[in-house]
Amino acid sequence: MIGRMDPVHALAGLGWRADLPAAQAWRDAPEGRLARVSAQHRSGYEVSDGQHEFAVQAPAPWTRKGFDPELRAVVGDFVRLHPDQDLILEWLPRSSLFRRGAAGEQRRVQAIAANIDTVLVVTGLDRDFNLRRLERYLVLIHASGAIPVLVLTKLDRCEDAPQYRDQLDAIAATGVSVVMVNAKDRASVAQLDPWLGAGQTVVLVGSSGAGKSTLTNTLLGREKMKTGAVRAQDSRGRHTTTHRALLTLPQGGCLIDTPGMRELKLTGVEDVADLVFDDIEALALDCRFRDCRHHREPGCAVRAALESGALDAGRFSNYTKLLSERLDRNSRRDGSR
Numbered sequence: 001m002i003g004r005m006d007p008v009h010a011l012a013g014l015g016w017r018a019d020l021p022a023a024q025a026w027r028d029a030p031e032g033r034l035a036r037v038s039a040q041h042r043s044g045y046e047v048s049d050g051q052h053e054f055a056v057q058a059p060a061p062w063t064r065k066g067f068d069p070e071l072r073a074v075v076g077d078f079v080r081l082h083p084d085q086d087l088i089l090e091w092l093p094r095s096s097l098f099r100r101g102a103a104g105e106q107r108r109v110q111a112i113a114a115n116i117d118t119v120l121v122v123t124g125l126d127r128d129f130n131l132r133r134l135e136r137y138l139v140l141i142h143a144s145g146a147i148p149v150l151v152l153t154k155l156d157r158c159e160d161a162p163q164y165r166d167q168l169d170a171i172a173a174t175g176v177s178v179v180m181v182n183a184k185d186r187a188s189v190a191q192l193d194p195w196l197g198a199g200q201t202v203v204l205v206g207s208s209g210a211g212k213s214t215l216t217n218t219l220l221g222r223e224k225m226k227t228g229a230v231r232a233q234d235s236r237g238r239h240t241t242t243h244r245a246l247l248t249l250p251q252g253g254c255l256i257d258t259p260g261m262r263e264l265k266l267t268g269v270e271d272v273a274d275l276v277f278d279d280i281e282a283l284a285l286d287c288r289f290r291d292c293r294h295h296r297e298p299g300c301a302v303r304a305a306l307e308s309g310a311l312d313a314g315r316f317s318n319y320t321k322l323l324s325e326r327l328d329r330n331s332r333r334d335g336s337r
């Protein structure tokens, strides 16, 4: 180890913390070299050991067809490298994993990022804004082990911020922080500093064109990521970012920028009812029948809330939609094993 920096010390700026499961695993077996996955390619990975960023190979089994993608390393993973070859031996236990059901295919799950403390859901205050999609993100984040924060961008172009704020009332009432920013303005994005301190890792998710890379650049203080204009008629981006990238921030923490997501499916393990739709669950406790399905049963508190306007119909129908999607994905998962 002569001439080499203490591996744990070197990772201090890369979101490493003594309380992480990875840190415990490393203390138990401090063998090989320690690094964090900063990017993922078809043929291998890029990692950083806190001093250098370099390409490494994946273990042979990971590259075999049919290998469970969740057993491969993902961006944000802390990995053990071979002592003298640029080869990953294993990924260390994770504190969190943000995943979604992969677009198109029925059963596949895509891991997006590991060991993240906060998921920043980035949405434009324009045609990108979609409450139902935000609820879907929240259900996925709740299952990840990370905390959600909603980041509404393009505040400088928005003429009706209070109206958007009102729409987010039900979500904010569940304890989710909502931050509105001009992603191009340093003073404005400083509102995110509480989540970006030393030892913290955040991942930015959202549709293409929402402003993830713009926000990344402003937080970094330099134009690291490419950004692209959106279409005027529907505020959609052009999928400018094509790879996930983990970057260290001057604020002390780490940030993962990701490509815009077209589709956001549940994986089948999410608990839809808990937390994200707490308000509906609380109402259901007052239904006359324990197993009320909130259709036409007498004494249904959910129906009553819908009729009085206390519960938004769009929110309720998204809740039932997500519940049945979860059931459907879950039975497919079971059926495949």
Ligand SMILES: Nc1nc2c(ncn2[C@@H]2O[C@H](COP(=O)(O)OP(=O)(O)OP(=O)(O)O)[C@@H](O)[C@H]2O)c(=O)[nH]1
Residues within 6 Å of the ligand: 153, 154, 155, 156, 157, 181, 182, 183, 184, 206, 207, 208, 209, 210, 211, 212, 213, 214, 215, 226, 227, 228, 229, 230, 237, 238, 239, 240, 241, 242, 258, 259, 260, 261
């Ligand atoms: N005025 C203004 N423009 C913004 C803001 N945030 C993003 N933009 C613009 O929105 C467009 C899309 O921004 P990007 O940062 O490329 O979006 P992205 O989320 O990274 O998109 P993908 O990489 O395609 O997923 C660019 O033209 C940005 O300049 C903002 O807060 N205010």
Ligand SMILES: [Mg+2]
Residues within 6 Å of the ligand: 212, 213, 214, 225, 226, 227, 240, 241, 258, 259, 260
């Ligand atoms: Mg981008």
Ligand SMILES: [Zn+2]
Residues within 6 Å of the ligand: 284, 287, 288, 292, 293, 294, 295, 297, 299, 300, 301, 302, 303
């Ligand atoms: Zn009911």
